[in-house]
Amino acid sequence: MVDVARLADVSVATVSAVVNDKGGVSDERVKRVRDAMVALDYHPDQIARSLKVGKTHVIGMVVPDITNPFFLEVVQGLETEALQNSYSLILCNSGEDPQRERDQLSTLFSRRVDGVVLGCTDSSSAYDGLIRRRFPLVFIDRLPIGFTGGAIVSDNVAGAHEATRHLIELGHTRIAIIAGELRLSNGIDRVEGFRKAMQEAHLPVREEYFSRGDFQIESGYRHGLELLRLAEPPTAILACNNKMTLGLMRAVGELRVPCPEQVSILGFDDFEWAANFSPKLTTVAQPTHEIGRQAMKMLLSKLKPSGGDSETPADSLVVLRTELRIRESTAPPPAR
């Protein structure tokens, strides 16, 4: 920078002003500085700038499972929005491991990220401290139980409810669910929506039709096999996320159970390839990109309290609508 200043025969303050479009610099000097900058191939050092201004213009995102297309799409939405506001993204994957999540958060803080978007893995209250200290943090997809603070989630209760109703309206009565992790809000809410719909239709939730998975492919597969091998198997199965749906479909395929003739499959989470399966999957689509975009917006509103137009309220729970996409994997139950 001093080199640029010297070459342009101005002070470093002037160079700084030019670099940051501060104005108040005569056109002629602006030109001289600009020329010197290209002549020296000068790139302003964001690190030094960050140290001085206390802001890095970097936000951290920690996702529980980068393998999951759902989070990928969220990341995309986030990235788009971040880019537009010239924020960079440090991406971390906790792999559903609370300890790793803590580590990642810690390095993120050390790197002085301006804010964090978090798909939490834990329902611990370790976050409370951060929130109380008003560290810009927004949760996505899942909430620790009893959580208050900024978050963007899908309406999991309504989504599961609508999905179950669809099955019921098709005439199913023997409906099974492969639930997910029940320590986080999303798993809980989806089960709740399911139960609600069943209850409203005066349908029992049989114990053997309720399986508790862990959101991974393998558990969808294993529980799928179990359910389909029951003496009286369900005629419809709701899988509570994309990966478990995948595992379930594998089970269906291996057992050669005709779908949807023999069993209807409905999966939570839509993904790009759901429409390419045969049969094409009926799914509950979450507005993934929108989740990412809104999360970034909420974060931005926390970062610059200047924005008086609270387009995205800074500390609210935003619940986004899901959409039932009816395709080919759901149909009326087989006639007996």
Add this chain to the structure above:
Amino acid sequence: MVDVARLADVSVATVSAVVNDKGGVSDERVKRVRDAMVALDYHPDQIARSLKVGKTHVIGMVVPDITNPFFLEVVQGLETEALQNSYSLILCNSGEDPQRERDQLSTLFSRRVDGVVLGCTDSSSAYDGLIRRRFPLVFIDRLPIGFTGGAIVSDNVAGAHEATRHLIELGHTRIAIIAGELRLSNGIDRVEGFRKAMQEAHLPVREEYFSRGDFQIESGYRHGLELLRLAEPPTAILACNNKMTLGLMRAVGELRVPCPEQVSILGFDDFEWAANFSPKLTTVAQPTHEIGRQAMKMLLSKLKPSGGDSETPADSLVVLRTELRIRESTAPPPAR
């Protein structure tokens, strides 16, 4: 830091030594410092550290298409390796847009990343400058034509060759290819492998069987429709990447062409769901995680020339083997 020093009643230099495990500090003082650190919930400021030492311990990765599971898996491999060496990752998506790629690279440099892993979008020679200036840069998956420098790629020629041979051995003679972008090495090489195998078998590459896609789903779909609607359609189709394979499968499904009975499909790139399609897809699997891991290793070897044991040579072209995974989408051609 001064607070910690004060509380522990030592100098900041001592605190620094403790934080960085420098040794040469009496046990008693180490303990005092450690206690003070937790008492004050002190997190060392990496930004300030970076400014001082001139290294950020951050590496940048710019991928051409974050939507593509291939790059995702590469990112995973990279992330794993990076984490183990306590590097963080700034992830950028160029969206196959050379201009955006340049912008992303520029901000990455401003952020003083220690190195960059790049899936380039352009075959421009803009990279030469960087390379000459010995900026730590490693390419993955694709190379600008005529490129020299560090890179990790798959053996695309051999992969496509093996795939095509598989089709030929099955008895196919009317084999079509949906090629990808031909300005980058990967697209070119896959076509070359295909041509080579055809030539060796004295099979013609008919013009109407050679379609030029762009690596996106849509183009796989469109070209798929075209090929399948030909008066004399091919009995086997090789799609040159995962997304085009997906589009192709959609075309196959819509046209209700029995696969593999009527047409065999072979896709470049394996992905987690390839085995869940029906029919299960025969694919050429690239060692995605390995690409990421090796890329990071190569970068590391450039970052610390200390490592005399050149486990990963710093500036070589590493070509990784692909693996043909034969599943259900390829079979002998229909009897006439």
Add this chain to the structure above:
DNA sequence: ATGAAAGCGCTAACAA
């Protein structure tokens, strides 16, 4: 074994 002090490249008062 420990501490004092000089910067890393930048920004933002403040002065001129």
Add this chain to the structure above:
DNA sequence: TTGTTAGCGCTTTCAT
């Protein structure tokens, strides 16, 4: 409009 200068929080000689 322009320049001088004091730090931002850390590391690292160099004394002690």
